[in-house]
Amino acid sequence: MTSPDLNPDRAPVLAFIGGGNMARSLIAGLRAQGHRAQALRVADPSAAATAALAKDFGVTIARDNAEAVTGADLVLLAVKPQVMADVCTGLAPYLPTGIPVVSIAAGIRSGQIDAWLGGQRAVIRAMPNTPALLQAGATGLFGNRLCTDRQRALAQHLMDAVGVTVWIDDEDLMDAVTAVSGSGPAYVFRLIEAMQAAAVAQGLPADSARTLVLHTVFGAARMALETGEDATTLRQRVTSPGGTTAAAMAAFDDSGFNAGVEQAIDAATRRGAELSRPADSNP
Numbered sequence: 001m002t003s004p005d006l007n008p009d010r011a012p013v014l015a016f017i018g019g020g021n022m023a024r025s026l027i028a029g030l031r032a033q034g035h036r037a038q039a040l041r042v043a044d045p046s047a048a049a050t051a052a053l054a055k056d057f058g059v060t061i062a063r064d065n066a067e068a069v070t071g072a073d074l075v076l077l078a079v080k081p082q083v084m085a086d087v088c089t090g091l092a093p094y095l096p097t098g099i100p101v102v103s104i105a106a107g108i109r110s111g112q113i114d115a116w117l118g119g120q121r122a123v124i125r126a127m128p129n130t131p132a133l134l135q136a137g138a139t140g141l142f143g144n145r146l147c148t149d150r151q152r153a154l155a156q157h158l159m160d161a162v163g164v165t166v167w168i169d170d171e172d173l174m175d176a177v178t179a180v181s182g183s184g185p186a187y188v189f190r191l192i193e194a195m196q197a198a199a200v201a202q203g204l205p206a207d208s209a210r211t212l213v214l215h216t217v218f219g220a221a222r223m224a225l226e227t228g229e230d231a232t233t234l235r236q237r238v239t240s241p242g243g244t245t246a247a248a249m250a251a252f253d254d255s256g257f258n259a260g261v262e263q264a265i266d267a268a269t270r271r272g273a274e275l276s277r278p279a280d281s282n283p
């Protein structure tokens with residue numbers, strides 16, 4: 001990947017269209033990595049959202065979307081899929097060609113964004129996740145054929161600031177990325193909720209259950225990452241023949257655990273594809 005050739009004296013100006021949950025996570029990560037607040041602009045019709053971002057991160061608040069993109073080096077579309085068409089058509093007259101546009105919206109195709117913006121646009125789809133807030137995110141990236149190496153490198157540089165990045169060659173697979181890592185933190189939180197509830201049901205105090213569960217999930221993820229061993233080997237090492245873990249694994253099998261995970265990821269992938277169809281994009 002070509003270096004984005006960034007001028008160290010001038011951080012690239014990033015315009016965030018939409019300042020909700022995901023924009024906040026990205027801004028927090030970028031600020032923690034030393035990205036200058038003056039080079040971060042946000043436009044959002046919610047005064048409460050922009051006031052909180054200005055207070056917490058010192059970012060510049062634009063009066064509207066058009067003002068946010070004026071003079072920006074990169075535009076990051078962080079609005080819901082359902083409003084993306086209106087947002088892009090409204091921005092089109094104000095956006096010079098040659099400015100890369102990064103969309104983090106689930107489902108919406110690069111070709112749709114390009115068309116809504118008037119055509120011939122360098123569009124990059126990025127699918128981050130909320131741990132970006134702690135620079136522990138995981139982002140899948142896809143660039144359309146109009147993206148230059150430099151524009152790809154700039155987008156990667158930004159997302160690298162908030163976690164790991166993976167480029168995807170086939171845009172069709174971005175719905176699977178969304179279903180695995182974009183939505184994925186929710187699956188892990190759901191597991192945490194279920195383990196805590198089960199621990200309390202067994203009689204453990206809630207605060208002890210929380211500590212034990214959170215550190216178990218954290219420790220297991222660290223082991224999988226840092227030992228380089230595959231999850232199956234690590235799981236087998238915990239599972240003594242005839243022991244407690246084996247009993248739990250048999251109960252997971254009986255309850256259809258793997259099939260449930262597969263169905264959940266399949267449902268999320270299919271929902272991503274639906275979100276690109278306007279008639280189906282309502283909640």
Ligand SMILES: NC(=O)C1=CN([C@@H]2O[C@H](COP(=O)(O)OP(=O)(O)OC[C@H]3O[C@@H](n4cnc5c(N)ncnc54)[C@H](O)[C@@H]3O)[C@@H](O)[C@H]2O)C=CC1
Pocket residue numbers: 017018019020021022023043044045046049065078079080081083087104105106127128129130182183
């Ligand atoms: N929440 C998550 O974990 C992830 C979300 N995403 C994607 O990020 C996008 C944003 O999601 P969230 O931040 O969760 O939603 P959110 O609802 O928290 O934020 C969306 C923001 O857009 C603003 N907005 C609405 N209309 C606007 C307009 N015309 N111009 C400018 N801003 C406008 C809203 O006021 C709101 O603050 C979605 O497309 C979603 O698919 C992607 C990865 C993970």
Ligand SMILES: O=C(O)[C@@H]1CCC=N1
Pocket residue numbers: 106178182183
């Ligand atoms: O639930 C959603 O649609 C968004 C995309 C990935 C995570 N949140």
